[in-house]
Amino acid sequence: MNWDDWRLRINELDNQILKLLTERAEAALKIGDLKRRQEAPVYAPEREAEIVRRLMAANVGPLPAEAILAVWREILSACRALEATLTVTYLGPQATFTHQAARERFGSAGVYRPARSIVEVFDEVERGRAEFGVVPVENSTEGAVNVTLDRLIASDAVICGELRLDIAQQLLSKASDLGEVKRVLSHPQALAQCRDWLAS
Helix, strand or coil: CCHHHHHHHHHHHHHHHHHHHHHHHHHHHHHHHHHHHHCCCCCCHHHHHHHHHHHHHHCCCCCCHHHHHHHHHHHHHHHHHHHCCCEEEEECCCCCHHHHHHHHHHCCCCEEEEECCHHHHHHHHHCCCCCEEECCCEECCCEECHHHHHHHHHCCCCCCCCCCCCCCCCCCCCCCCHHHCCCCCCCHHHHHHCHHHHHC
C-alpha cells in the first residue's frame, strides 16, 4: 500500500471509531436514565476503574498503556457529562497540582472551580455547590496535610477515590549557570518539595 492508501485506511478506521463512540454515548445516555430512575450516583469510580483495568489488560500495543488511559479517561468523562454535568472544586488556583489531579480523575468534560483554601473546598461540597472536591492529603516531602485530615474528621463528606500524582518542578532563570542563582522565589509548598535539591 502507498501513502494515499494508508490515509484512506486511517479515514475508514476513524469513521468506525466515531460510529462506536456514538454507540457508546447512546448506551451511556440509557444508563443515565436508569441511574436517575433509581437515584443512583452518576459517578461510579469503581465501575470506571474496572473498565480501565480491563482495557489496559487487553491492550497488546503498539499504543502504550498511558495513551490508552488518557484516551479512555476522556471517553469516560464525555459519556459521564451526557448523564449530568459534574462540578468539581479543588485547591486553586488554576494549574496547581490539585487542579491537575482533578482533571486526571474526572477528565476534561467537568466544570472545575478553584477554591482559595482546603476549608473552602470542603464548604463547597458540604453546601452542595460542587459534587466533588479534590484536596491534597499527603506528600512525600511534607507528610500529611493536617488541614485536610482535620476537615475529613469534622465533615460529612466522604472519600470516594484517591490519586497518586508525581510532582515535577522547574527552576526558571535568566542565569546561564546554576551557580549564578542567589535567590529562589516560589510558593512555600514548592520550596519545601525542592529543599534538598536547592540545598545541594
